Amino acid sequence: MADVCIALIPAVIVSVLFYGWHSLLIFAVSCLSCCGIECVVTTYLLKKKSTCGDLSALVTAILLALNLPPSCPWWIAIIGAVVAIGIGKLSFGGLGQNLFNPAILARVFLLVSFPVQMTNWTSPKGFIADAFTGATPLGMINEGIMNGESVSQILSKSSFSPVLSLFAEVGGSAGEIADVALLIGFIYLLCRRVIKPYITLSIWASVALFSFIFNMINPDLYTGPLFNLLTGGVLLGSIFMATDYVTSPMSNLGGVIFGLGIGIITMLIRYFGAYPEGVSFAILIMNAFVPLINSAFKQRKYGRK
Amino acid sequence: MKKFTFKIGGVHPNDSKISAEAAIEPLKISPKIYISMAQHLGAPANPVVAVGDEVRTGQIIGEPSAFMSCYVHSSVTGKVVSVGPYKDIAGREAIHVGIDVSPDGDVWADGIITDNSLDVKFPTDRQTLLDKIKACGIVGLGGATFPTHVKLCPPPGSVAECLIINGAECEPYLTSDYRLMVERPEEVLTGVAIIKCILGCRAVVGIEENKPKAIESMKKALESLSEKNSEFNDIDILTLKKKYPQGGEKQLIAAVLGREVASGALPISVGAVVQNVGTALAVYEAVQKNKPLIDNTITVTGQVSPSQKNYLTRVGTPYKDIIAAAGGLPDGNIKVISGGPMMGRAVSNLDATTLKGTGAVLMLSEEQTKRKPAQACISCGRCVDACPMGLEPFYLLRLSRAGMMDALEENAVQDCIECGCCLYSCPSSIALLDEIRLAKASVMKIIKSRPRK
Numbered sequence: 053m054a055d056v057c058i059a060l061i062p063a064v065i066v067s068v069l070f071y072g073w074h075s076l077l078i079f080a081v082s083c084l085s086c087c088g089i090e091c092v093v094t095t096y097l098l099k100k101k102s103t104c105g106d107l108s109a110l111v112t113a114i115l116l117a118l119n120l121p122p123s124c125p126w127w128i129a130i131i132g133a134v135v136a137i138g139i140g141k142l143s144f145g146g147l148g149q150n151l152f153n154p155a156i157l158a159r160v161f162l163l164v165s166f167p168v169q170m171t172n173w174t175s176p177k178g179f180i181a182d183a184f185t186g187a188t189p190l191g192m193i194n195e196g197i198m199n200g201e202s203v204s205q206i207l208s209k210s211s212f213s214p215v216l217s218l219f220a221e222v223g224g225s226a227g228e229i230a231d232v233a234l235l236i237g238f239i240y241l242l243c244r245r246v247i248k249p250y251i252t253l254s255i256w257a258s259v260a261l262f263s264f265i266f267n268m269i270n271p272d273l274y275t276g277p278l279f280n281l282l283t284g285g286v287l288l289g290s291i292f293m294a295t296d297y298v299t300s301p302m303s304n305l306g307g308v309i310f311g312l313g314i315g316i317i318t319m320l321i322r323y324f325g326a327y328p329e330g331v332s333f334a335i336l337i338m339n340a341f342v343p344l345i346n347s348a349f350k351q352r353k354y355g356r357k
Numbered sequence: 358m359k360k361f362t363f364k365i366g367g368v369h370p371n372d373s374k375i376s377a378e379a380a381i382e383p384l385k386i387s388p389k390i391y392i393s394m395a396q397h398l399g400a401p402a403n404p405v406v407a408v409g410d411e412v413r414t415g416q417i418i419g420e421p422s423a424f425m426s427c428y429v430h431s432s433v434t435g436k437v438v439s440v441g442p443y444k445d446i447a448g449r450e451a452i453h454v455g456i457d458v459s460p461d462g463d464v465w466a467d468g469i470i471t472d473n474s475l476d477v478k479f480p481t482d483r484q485t486l487l488d489k490i491k492a493c494g495i496v497g498l499g500g501a502t503f504p505t506h507v508k509l510c511p512p513p514g515s516v517a518e519c520l521i522i523n524g525a526e527c528e529p530y531l532t533s534d535y536r537l538m539v540e541r542p543e544e545v546l547t548g549v550a551i552i553k554c555i556l557g558c559r560a561v562v563g564i565e566e567n568k569p570k571a572i573e574s575m576k577k578a579l580e581s582l583s584e585k586n587s588e589f590n591d592i593d594i595l596t597l598k599k600k601y602p603q604g605g606e607k608q609l610i611a612a613v614l615g616r617e618v619a620s621g622a623l624p625i626s627v628g629a630v631v632q633n634v635g636t637a638l639a640v641y642e643a644v645q646k647n648k649p650l651i652d653n654t655i656t657v658t659g660q661v662s663p664s665q666k667n668y669l670t671r672v673g674t675p676y677k678d679i680i681a682a683a684g685g686l687p688d689g690n691i692k693v694i695s696g697g698p699m700m701g702r703a704v705s706n707l708d709a710t711t712l713k714g715t716g717a718v719l720m721l722s723e724e725q726t727k728r729k730p731a732q733a734c735i736s737c738g739r740c741v742d743a744c745p746m747g748l749e750p751f752y753l754l755r756l757s758r759a760g761m762m763d764a765l766e767e768n769a770v771q772d773c774i775e776c777g778c779c780l781y782s783c784p785s786s787i788a789l790l791d792e793i794r795l796a797k798a799s800v801m802k803i804i805k806s807r808p809r810k
Contacts, residue, residue: 106732148733302738302749353747353769354365354607355617 053107055246059237060114060292066230071122079117081126085133086113093142100146108147112136115155115292119285119332120162124169131166132158152339153299156289156332163332189283193275194328202272207279234287247295250307251314255290256281258315266323274323286318289331299339306349313338360566362598363611366745368778370601370699372567373529376658376665381536384655384668384682390433391443391453391710392418392673396494397502399425404454410437415466415649418454427504428494430466432651432671435459446676446695446702446709453710456673470646477547477586479554479644486555486644493643494650494713499523499604499633500700502714505640508632509555511625517556518628521613522549522637524564524571525597525604528697531717533654534634536667538564538571541638542578548637550588551644556630559591561613567599601699602776606631608745620772635716650713657683659720661691670711677707679718690723699777729786740779740789746772750779750789757796762803770797771804 068075090109091102103109116132140154141147163170173188189207196206241247259280266274280286294300294314301310314334321330395401402419406412412431419429431454439455465471480486491506511517526534537545546562553560564572576594583589595613602608607618609631616627624631632640635653642648650672657666663684670679676693680686686693694701696717704718740750748769756764770793779789 103733108735146733148735297735297737302736302741351741351744351747351749352365353620354611354745354772355619355622356747356769356772 053111055241055244056111056292057107057114059240059244059246060111060118062233062236063118063230063288064114066233067118067122070230075122077126078120078122078124078129079114082117082120082129082133083110083113085130086110086116086137089133089137090142093138094146098142098146103147106147108141109137112141112154115288116158118288118292119155119159121170121172123172128162128166128169132162135161148298150298151342152336153293153296156293156335156339159332160336163327188328189279190322190328194322197273203275204272231282231287234291238287238291241291241295248304248307250304251294251300251311252290254308254311255286255294255315255318258312259286259319262316262319266319280319280322284322284329285331289318289335290314293332294335294338299342301342301345301349303346303349303351306345309345309349310338310342313341360596360598361563361612362600362603363608363745365611365747366743366778367600367602367608368743368781369599370529370781372599373658373660374532374535374567375530375660376532376656376667377535379532379536379665379667381533381540381654381667381669384670384674384679386433386458386671387674387678388458389438389455389675390458390671390673391439391455391675392429392432393443393445393710393712394419394429394452394454395445396429396672396713397427397496397504399423399427399504401452402426402429404440404452406431406437406440406454408437408440411435412437412456413466414463415469415651417649425504425507427496427506428492428649429454430494430649430651431456432673433458434462434464444706444709446704446706448705453673468647470648475543475547476645477543477550477582477588479547479551479588481554481588483555483557486551489644489647490640493639493648495636495639495643496650496713497633498635498639498653498714498716499606499631500696500714500716501606502712505632505636508630509552511556511630512623515623515625516628517558517625517630519558519614519630520549520553520556520560521609521629521631522560522562523604523606523609523631523633524562524568524575525609526568526634527565527599527601527603527605528699528701529601530658530719531656531697532658533656533667533716535568535571537634537638537654538568539574542574543582544641545634545637546575546578546582546589546592547645548639548641549592550582550586551640552630552632552637553591554588558628558630559593561593561595562634563595563597563603563609563613565597565599565603572596602745602774602778605745605774605776607774620769653711653713653715655679655711655715656717656719658717659722660725661687661689661722662720663687670715672713673710675708675710676704676718679711680707680720683718687720687722692721692723692726694719694721699781700775728788731787732785734785734787737784739782739784743778743782745776745778746774748773750793751787753793753796754787754789757792762800765796766800766804770800773797 086109087104091104094100094102136154136158140157141150144150260277263277263280267276301307317334318330400423403422404419406418414434416431418431435456435458438457442450443453445451487506495505496502549560610629618624639650652671655668655670666683693704695704734751753770777790
């Protein structure tokens with residue numbers, strides 16, 4: 053768990069640099085409320101030894117904060133923490149028992165319950181960049197296409213470029229803005245052998261392949277692979293959320309199937325759904341399939357057919 | 358060069374072969390030894406000596422009581438002072454023969470050749486060889502101490518295709534097999550040739566890549582031996598990748614032959630017979646020198662051990678004497694283990710004595726052995742990846758805690774080889790094997806209690 057926290061540090065730094073004091077406040081509120089709820093519920097409600105020390109609540113807290121829009125009110129983080137830790141994790145029996153990734157569950161809960169606060173992409177003043185206002189690239193595309201514009205028209209109006217998005221120039225939630233920072237975290241997790249690459253890579257591959265095919269069919273209606281990989285929550289979700297041990301399949305092959313499912317559902321929502329972004333829904337849906345995947349793709353037993 | 362290994366699971370603990378360069382030296386014989394009649398799996402031997410009897414080195418003191426049983430010989434010359442219960446390393450009582458060792462040194466039993474000259478010419482009559490092995494009380498020295506003569510008589514209908522000699526020594530710390538391969542390769546190989554002759558098949562010696570000196574020495578010895586003798590023709594030395602538990606019988610067969618022994622079946626069902634390097638040497642000594650299995654090489658090691666030793670030790674030597682010879686117990690809380698850190702057993706009683714199959718005395722400090730408090734299982738799947746039998750240890754643990762015996766059997770808990778890879782790989786420090794071992798024992802009991810068809 054400590055390794056996951058370390059891997060998240062670059063993303064946290066970038067979001068604080070870009071979104072300033074307010075971002076720091078959100079991180080602080082999220083961490084305090086997640087750990088606090090974990091501590092209170094385990095000690096007083098479940099009457100067990102507090103499990104705060106295993107750092108899993110801290111990981112959830114950082115991920116939750118990275119999933120919130122930069123300008124969201126601080127109390128959103130507290131509600132998110134209650135849903136993530138209280139409902140998403142402890143009501144299932146605590147660490148290791150939860151079916152859904154707590155941070156994703158909280159994000160989806162907040163998105164559905166507080167749509168205004170959760171899609172306000174006006175960013176507060178950061179330390180190194182000016183205030184940034186406007187919709188996310190995915191939001192722009194979603195709205196533009198509904199107004200009958202083509203992808204290239206919409207993109208030409210905005211300042212989006214895939215290269216720039218690598219270095220945080222695009223509006224989005226705190227964890228979506230700096231792809232390089234997330235990739236550094238990914239490499240760290242791989243080097244420390246905390247995660248295996250199968251789930252992440254199969255999400256990338258399926259997102260890229262799916263959007264490549266649709267982009268070939270109609271480039272005016274469907275955005276291309278690079279755009280889809282680098283915008284929204286694909287990187288954050290594929291590296292830090294889909295790879296959560298508890299809510300992902302155990303075997304490598306199972307992980308690939310899981311990743312493919314996430315990639316395809318994400319793209320279906322992006323292209324055909326009402327929401328501009330679908331990674332969190334996709335992960336949540338595939339989380340529900342994990343027990344099935346686990347029983348379908350078991351390790352072969354020695355000397356048995 | 359292609360390096361062989363098994364496919365399912367396995368872990369890579371630090372091999373810690375810190376006693377590797379300590380040449381084998383004979384341990385001074387203890388003044389008093391206790392030889393257990395329960396040397397191995399199967400039925401214990403019946404003692405055939407009484408208090409007051411004078412025994413010579415190599416003389417029979419215990420006779421087999423059943424098919425799965427072996428002769429036990431006196432490892433010293435002296436006077437029998439007790440025949441009765443004596444506590445083993447776990448504190449359980451077993452019949453031991455206690456002998457006061459004569460100060461005048463060894464008087465060998467009739468027929469035993471005590472010179473160390475190399476003798477590679479052996480009789481090729483199968484029954485003669487088997488009789489000698491049986492008479493000398495040879496058991497497998499790789500861990501399970503299965504009576505060797507039983508293993509070398511395949512049941513009717515099955516044919517041995519390949520003799521696999523286990524030189525993997527995959528357990529961390531252990532170096533006794535390594536020293537034998539470095540120091541006595543010709544004798545080991547002659548033992549291999551004898552076993553191969555009994556089985557009438559080819560032979561492969563599998564050695565892990567972290568023992569280049571042993572591989573080189575065995576290859577060199579094999580080359581010079583096979584130039585003069587045709588018995589050494591079908592023997593190959595195979596380099597194995599370093600991976601625990603490569604020395605496990607089923608894993609070694611998978612690594613060398615690429616075959617898997619079905620659950621509940623014997624290795625011979627896939628044409629394999631596995632014997633350990635130490636056993637090959639014991640077979641050599643039995644056939645060529647008429648010498649019973651009365652001593653074996655025991656590694657004394659551990660970072661906290663005052664010295665690193667490979668002792669040629671008489672069977673029945675008290676652990677405390679071995680430790681004293683190596684410099685005594687270090688200060689602090691020390692855990693003494695008989696065998697390696699992965700599969701060895703804790704020695705709760707230093708008055709207990711060594712058996713034929715004892716391979717090492719490992720001393721570990723409190724810091725090395727103290728377990729971290731167990732945390733929640735996060736379903737990371739490390740134990741599933743690590744299990745060389747392809748089991749799901751985390752699931753077996755859950756089933757075991759729920760007391761679901763039927764489900765445990767369906768999920769093959771009885772296939773567990775108790776190698777400890779699951780426990781080793783668990784990031785939440787859950788003592789998986791501890792509980793799985795108990796569940797396995799319960800399930801085995803149920804399986805055995807069923808009426809046979």
